[in-house]
Amino acid sequence: MNKTATGALLLAFSAAASFRAHAQTPLNPVQPWGSWVILTAQLPGSAEHRWGGYVELQGRSNALARQFFYYEIKGGASFDIDPNFTVLVGGGRYSTSDYRALEDGPLNTEKRLWEQLVLTQYSKRLKLEHRYRIEQRWFNFRDDSSAFRQRIRYRLNGFFPLNKKTITTGTLFLSAYDEIFLNPRGPVFERNRVYGGVGYQFTKHLIVQLGYVNQANYNYAIRQDQFVLQNTAAKNNIVLALTYKFSHRAVPPGQERLPSQQD
Template identity: 45%
Template sequence: MKLILSLALLISFNLVKSQEHISSFNAITLTYKFHPKFFLYGETQLRGIEEYSYPDYYEIKGGLGYNLTKNHKPFIGIGRYVTYRDQRLNREELRIWLQDVIDFRKGIVKFENRFRAEKSYFYDPKKDAKSERMRYRYRLNVTVPLNSKKVEPGTVFANAFDEMFVVSPNKPTFARNRVYGGMGYQIDKYFGILCGYLWQREFEAKGNRNLHFVYFALNINIDDSGSEKKTYHFPGLD
């Protein structure tokens, strides 16, 4: 826990020193496994973009996943996403997505490949205008338990990923890149926490933009599947 807090303080200090804006990224997730094959997932987020203490973005989303095999998990989801600017409603979004997660292990290291296709429906209240977008995402996520061979109660782990975003019909097509690094702790069979730093690069026709997020998350796992082998789901920053 002290290591996680030290990491967050170090990141904050370096960003202030370099005069970059610090953004906040906070999340609560819930994974409910009600069957050996099926699980429900829900998440809420609150972000402060370029102003840490003032939240100007939130999202609520959820969906249904299926454990096709031990290492293959298709998922369908839906969510509502709302952005504010200058303390006024700027944009509303309804998003539907399909994703496929394929993971494998090399020793104690877990590699997760996530492919996602999203369809978004936007509404701009200022212009009273509607628009649509298709977006495709790929994320390579790596997790390493530090004091055990797998993530279980009492485990401290390191987590890092790189994610790419491609959009249509917007320009430029390659729209975003995310790089994340952080630490997590599985407290018990229900609760886990994550903390880390996310660098996000936005590629726009009018000019590129860098965002620096300090990330905190509480993950809740409930397993009522009756399976003897418990797994602990920590979806990470999304």
């Protein structure tokens, strides 16, 4: 990785850290730790077979393994322009409920479509992934109202294998990312998501990751025709992710594919 790219990455992390340091006024100072479970089936593209795709089921709870309130079902089709440059179109359905009254049905459901670009960089053992995503979101609320929103997301994801130089069968690895969520209509900075975890690739197909994610939502009010940050609602979660990767027959068994979470 050249010095310019390294400097840009450090600047991005510093800006995100600075914003969070000045905006962490919790809406709810004490919250229970939540949990996310992510189940993914994926067919990565390759040099020989450039088309790929995935499907995913995810559930979230307000507390550890209880107080379930949210699920999403999604999938997408990808195309590898080259080994380090992938585009994807995806869609999904998202449902949010009150965990105290699940029998009343969802508070809102969302249908989402997105377009995505992923760039990867390799520097000895360190692997970096830049993900750019544009989302179109259609909401239906319990009171029969509806809304349309758009969102832009950028995620910088790093991987570091501990017992091998590449992430293949039998590799223990570390993973971390920071993702920002931007609203093009304002207020611009909507959410920040920080993750750190450890993973293990058992076979060429099965990967398990266990980690921690902090998701902070920034809440604004309008004062004198300007958006003013009021508080930050942040929550910590334990994340368990299981990924099953299918493979094309022509792909070499030792070829490295980064174990990225699709969310």
